[in-house]
Amino acid sequence: MRAILKFSPVIVLFILTILFNIGLIDIRFEDINYLLGTIASENEAANTSGIIAKYELVKRRMQFGEENIGNFELEAKMQTIVASQLKRTEIKSSFFKTPVRIFLNGIRIILGKKIINPKEDDKIFEVLEIAYLWERNRKYTEALKIYEDILATAATLQNSLRAAIMLHQAFCYSMISNYDRAKTIYENVINLYQDTEAGILAWKLLDFIETMEKERLNVAKSNINGLEKAKQYYLLMDFKNAIIQYSKLIDHSSGASQSAEIHFYKGRAHEELGETEDAIIEYKLVAKMDNKQNWARQANRRLLMLGEFYEKQKSIADEAKRQLEKYQDQQFLKNMEVYSSIMPQSSLKNELLANNRKSAVDKGNDSILQMIDRIGSFNLEGKNNEPVEKNPVIKTVKPNSNQMSKAEFEELERKQLLNQNPYRRPAYLKEIIDNNSQQLRYIYNKRLRMGIKLSGRILVEMAIKADGSVGSLNVLQSNIGDQTFEKEVIERIRTWRFNQIPDTLGSLTINYPFEFDEEF
Numbered sequence: 001m002r003a004i005l006k007f008s009p010v011i012v013l014f015i016l017t018i019l020f021n022i023g024l025i026d027i028r029f030e031d032i033n034y035l036l037g038t039i040a041s042e043n044e045a046a047n048t049s050g051i052i053a054k055y056e057l058v059k060r061r062m063q064f065g066e067e068n069i070g071n072f073e074l075e076a077k078m079q080t081i082v083a084s085q086l087k088r089t090e091i092k093s094s095f096f097k098t099p100v101r102i103f104l105n106g107i108r109i110i111l112g113k114k115i116i117n118p119k120e121d122d123k124i125f126e127v128l129e130i131a132y133l134w135e136r137n138r139k140y141t142e143a144l145k146i147y148e149d150i151l152a153t154a155a156t157l158q159n160s161l162r163a164a165i166m167l168h169q170a171f172c173y174s175m176i177s178n179y180d181r182a183k184t185i186y187e188n189v190i191n192l193y194q195d196t197e198a199g200i201l202a203w204k205l206l207d208f209i210e211t212m213e214k215e216r217l218n219v220a221k222s223n224i225n226g227l228e229k230a231k232q233y234y235l236l237m238d239f240k241n242a243i244i245q246y247s248k249l250i251d252h253s254s255g256a257s258q259s260a261e262i263h264f265y266k267g268r269a270h271e272e273l274g275e276t277e278d279a280i281i282e283y284k285l286v287a288k289m290d291n292k293q294n295w296a297r298q299a300n301r302r303l304l305m306l307g308e309f310y311e312k313q314k315s316i317a318d319e320a321k322r323q324l325e326k327y328q329d330q331q332f333l334k335n336m337e338v339y340s341s342i343m344p345q346s347s348l349k350n351e352l353l354a355n356n357r358k359s360a361v362d363k364g365n366d367s368i369l370q371m372i373d374r375i376g377s378f379n380l381e382g383k384n385n386e387p388v389e390k391n392p393v394i395k396t397v398k399p400n401s402n403q404m405s406k407a408e409f410e411e412l413e414r415k416q417l418l419n420q421n422p423y424r425r426p427a428y429l430k431e432i433i434d435n436n437s438q439q440l441r442y443i444y445n446k447r448l449r450m451g452i453k454l455s456g457r458i459l460v461e462m463a464i465k466a467d468g469s470v471g472s473l474n475v476l477q478s479n480i481g482d483q484t485f486e487k488e489v490i491e492r493i494r495t496w497r498f499n500q501i502p503d504t505l506g507s508l509t510i511n512y513p514f515e516f517d518e519e520f
Helices: 002-047 049-064 069-084 097-110 118-136 140-153 159-175 179-192 197-221 226-235 239-252 256-272 276-289 294-310 314-326 330-340 348-356 368-373 406-420 426-449 483-493
Strands: 456-464 470-478 508-516
Touching: 049 069, 049 159, 049 197, 049 226, 069 294, 069 330, 118 140, 118 159, 140 159, 159 179, 159 197, 179 197, 179 426, 197 226, 197 426, 197 508, 226 239, 226 256, 239 256, 256 276, 256 294, 276 294, 294 314, 294 330, 314 330, 426 483, 426 508, 456 483, 470 483
Parallel strands: none
Antiparallel strands: 456 470, 456 508
16 A cells, blocks of 8 residues: 555655646647647638639620620539538647646747637637638628628638638629729738738729729710610629619510510619529529520529539529420539539538528527627528728728837838828729839830740739839749740830829839730
8 A cells, every 4th residue: 555655655656647638639730630620711712713713704794795604603612612612610628737738828828929729729719611602692791790700809810811801801892893892802901911812812803893883884874775774784793783774775675575684684684683582583583584494594594503512502402493494494503513512512501591580699609600609690591781891091000109110110100191191002002003014015016026935923922112113023922934035025014104292101012913815
């Protein structure tokens, strides 16, 4: 007995060491899973494949028309890919992990390192998953509520992830016709996070929004007839104006075919705004009134897309399939079946709907779904409410002179004033760059005429001085593979002139992507 008591401290220490090591190993695996999940989430958000594909789809509709089967395939593929990215992970816990984690984080604090708290940070990614679900189902207002809440409350977000969330935020605003707000956010991303992939991509998305805006102004000033004007508004993503125009035309249509066309495009505009119930009503009306079946086929195609890839309503999808079989639209059904067969059956929507039906007394715990429930209403079937308007201003950080030196404070203040100057706003800079891009096109075409085939992107770091001249120039990235061409491009950019601003504001450095292909 004495021997046992003598060695009991050793035995206890041995057991505690084993438990500590087991906890340490579990925590290390947990941290690795967390870090991998963080990287995956950041890459997924920064890639913004859904945004790019959506804008590409808008361009394709303008080029090839609404009825092009290739557009439906791209849309179905986009929905399938984005849906397959929605994943939910849970981290198992052990009772002896807590003291081990406290010990390890204590060491991290001493070393000045960031505390790793997977469970807390994972909440952000799970909330983002919800926002992606809303965005994918075109519930843009619900997505915006979450994106804005995360950006306002999650102070520990890395720059790359924060910038990517802002891109999704701007995209949602553009889809509900709040283009000024979308442009302002894209400019904020460029100003604040130009060294991230999202910052580079923001230039292209800003270009898309501005191009569409210019075309919308041309349509508004044109003398084209009401039906064509309404269609142009739809193609140019001005869905609210399109609905207004089509509503005016309903009582003045000439014949069943034109009436069916009006109701179809009115339904499409409702659908793009996430007003699914209104869209379904319009499509069903088209199917009844179009005896020639041209617009009825289009309406049933949209009903199939809604039932199969968006709302996941089997009854709508099945009825649309039966009608399309009657119209002998076999090729379309075959093409869609490829994607519907691999479309993941997400339980997240059902979980959200079930959570939304819970009574208020069930909201006591701090589970992720309860936390999200306090952010906004999960009504997948209803209409979006308009988000609260916010004045579109360039985002700034309030300088705190107590936390920085006088020189640092003055430099931060200068940069903020510089970014707010109208002649240094990204949208204005891009206009100057676009006006000068003809010179780069000439250089590119000259290389093509020499029989040199080249295409790709050059990311240029450009310092714009206060007097409007271009200072230092550096090629940060390039996949062109032609140094002579790159050198010519840089030398030509060096001759460009921007507007002059007060000398006190100094120089502005931007990273701008120039893309070259045979359509350039």
